[in-house]
Amino acid sequence: MKYLKKTDPEIARLIKLEEKRQEETLMMIPSENYASEAVMEALGTRLTNKYSEGYSNARYYQGNKIIDQVETLCIERAKKLFNVPYVNVQPYSGSPANTAVFFALLEPGDKITGLSLPSGGHLTHGVPKVTFSGKYFNSVQYDVAKNGWIDYDQLEKFVLKEKPKLIVAGTTHYPRKLDFKRFAKIAEKVNAFLMADISHVVGMVIAGVYPDPVPHAHVVTTTTHKTLRGPRGAIILVTNKGLRRDPDMGKKINSAIIPGLQGGPHNNVTAALAVAFKEASKKSFTHYNEQIVKNAKVLANDLVKKGYDLQSGGTDTHVMVIDLRKQKILGNTAAEALEEAGIVLNRNKVPFDTNPPFYPSGIRMGTPGLTSRGMKEKEMKLIASWIDEVLKGISITKKGLNLDISKERKRSIREQIVYSTKVLKKINQEVKKLCKRFPVRRAY
Numbered sequence: 001m002k003y004l005k006k007t008d009p010e011i012a013r014l015i016k017l018e019e020k021r022q023e024e025t026l027m028m029i030p031s032e033n034y035a036s037e038a039v040m041e042a043l044g045t046r047l048t049n050k051y052s053e054g055y056s057n058a059r060y061y062q063g064n065k066i067i068d069q070v071e072t073l074c075i076e077r078a079k080k081l082f083n084v085p086y087v088n089v090q091p092y093s094g095s096p097a098n099t100a101v102f103f104a105l106l107e108p109g110d111k112i113t114g115l116s117l118p119s120g121g122h123l124t125h126g127v128p129k130v131t132f133s134g135k136y137f138n139s140v141q142y143d144v145a146k147n148g149w150i151d152y153d154q155l156e157k158f159v160l161k162e163k164p165k166l167i168v169a170g171t172t173h174y175p176r177k178l179d180f181k182r183f184a185k186i187a188e189k190v191n192a193f194l195m196a197d198i199s200h201v202v203g204m205v206i207a208g209v210y211p212d213p214v215p216h217a218h219v220v221t222t223t224t225h226k227t228l229r230g231p232r233g234a235i236i237l238v239t240n241k242g243l244r245r246d247p248d249m250g251k252k253i254n255s256a257i258i259p260g261l262q263g264g265p266h267n268n269v270t271a272a273l274a275v276a277f278k279e280a281s282k283k284s285f286t287h288y289n290e291q292i293v294k295n296a297k298v299l300a301n302d303l304v305k306k307g308y309d310l311q312s313g314g315t316d317t318h319v320m321v322i323d324l325r326k327q328k329i330l331g332n333t334a335a336e337a338l339e340e341a342g343i344v345l346n347r348n349k350v351p352f353d354t355n356p357p358f359y360p361s362g363i364r365m366g367t368p369g370l371t372s373r374g375m376k377e378k379e380m381k382l383i384a385s386w387i388d389e390v391l392k393g394i395s396i397t398k399k400g401l402n403l404d405i406s407k408e409r410k411r412s413i414r415e416q417i418v419y420s421t422k423v424l425k426k427i428n429q430e431v432k433k434l435c436k437r438f439p440v441r442r443a444y
């Protein structure tokens with residue numbers, strides 16, 4: 001940061017502080033990860049200077065001969081990695097990628113269906129009223145069953161009744177594997193498009209430890225900064241099945257991105273993405289994703305043994321959600337307390353949660369970040385015991401109080417967790433020691 005320190009010491013200082021925070025805390029947010037130094041080097045290059053509206057060999061600006069090669073290489077690597085005939089690497093992030101697919105395949109007002117937010121879907125999967133996908137399309141959402149699992153017979157009945165034009169199979173906190181084959185069968189019954197959003201699980205799909213949606217879906221979207229460990233961004237894949245349904249599907253996706261939704265691609269991101277695809281094609285990436293699942297299973301089993309209610313009773317993936325209603329703690333209180341102890345995760349709705357998203361009944365956590373640092377089963381057990389200790393500290397002292405949201409809003413977070421400060425400080429010291437043993441890696 002030679003130049004940054006001189007030009008803007010304030011920002012340089014904040015960047016250093018954030019790097020220190022990342023180094024000294026246990027990052028358990030399942031949608032985050034640590035990009036490699038090679039990915040970050042590509043991000044910080046002069047490719048950021050170039051405008052390249054359009055696609056390779058068809059740009060609206062001159063001077064794109066090199067950028068064309070970067071984008072083409074990135075696309076070719078993605079096509080090989082996912083075994084698909086068509087890829088768009090320009091979406092700025094996951095939300096515009098999903099929006100572009102809707103623009104490409106639907107008309108405003110068409111019916112769509114996706115998993116509801118409390119059940120584990122994403123905002124862009126049609127959450128009504130507050131999102132683009134729920135306002136401009138006629139969105140009807142499906143839920144998990146009472147046991148926290150998707151009931152495919154129930155889903156089929158729902159789809160036959162509602163006849164959506166597009167079905168989203170994708171999740172942000174559903175801890176079990178999706179049955180894309182069954183999704184496809186259901187979609188075929190009403191001639192709906194099937195869009196798989198594998199943002200969270202993409203690394204595991206590449207590694208073969210999670211079902212591959214490519215043979216079953218028409219379109220697949222994914223962010224690139226989660227289990228893929230690339231730069232912030234997203235890609236859209238059109239499958240052979242998609243092209244059989246509509247040979248122009250790829251062209252339609254391209255037009256939905258530009259001019260439909262975006263301007264120039266972020267070329268530095270495209271280059272970093274190409275690097276991430278290369279890293280993801282290594283054997284070590286397969287082992288990494290296998291370990292993510294092993295770690296998550298150990299963590300989930302230990303939490304269940306300690307008496308916590310997990311959505312669906314556990315996990316088959318990287319993610320788990322603890323329903324804290326039994327402990328009478330709100331998700332925000334738990335997340336804030338854990339942060340004080342150096343364990344960083346997020347508040348989360350649980351299925352059929354009646355609380356608002358900012359004061360939900362659960363917390364969500366995952367193992368991709370810890371696994372990137374090299375942690376294994378032994379460390380998961382230790383972390384499960386720390387989580388338990390922190391949560392017990394809150395529930396004993398605040399029993400009953402935290403469920404009242406109106407009171408919750410008036411209270412400062414510090415006030416709520418002040419009682420367990422001693423425990424939090426002690427655990428925080430232990431967390432720091434563990435983090436030192438497993439530094440954030442610079443290369444994969």
Ligand SMILES: Cc1ncc(COP(=O)(O)O)c(C=O)c1O
Pocket residue numbers: 031093094095096098122124170171172197198199200223233
């Ligand atoms: C399944 C899924 N789709 C889409 C997105 C949106 O991605 P972004 O935050 O990059 O817009 C997310 C983000 O967490 C996600 O989990």
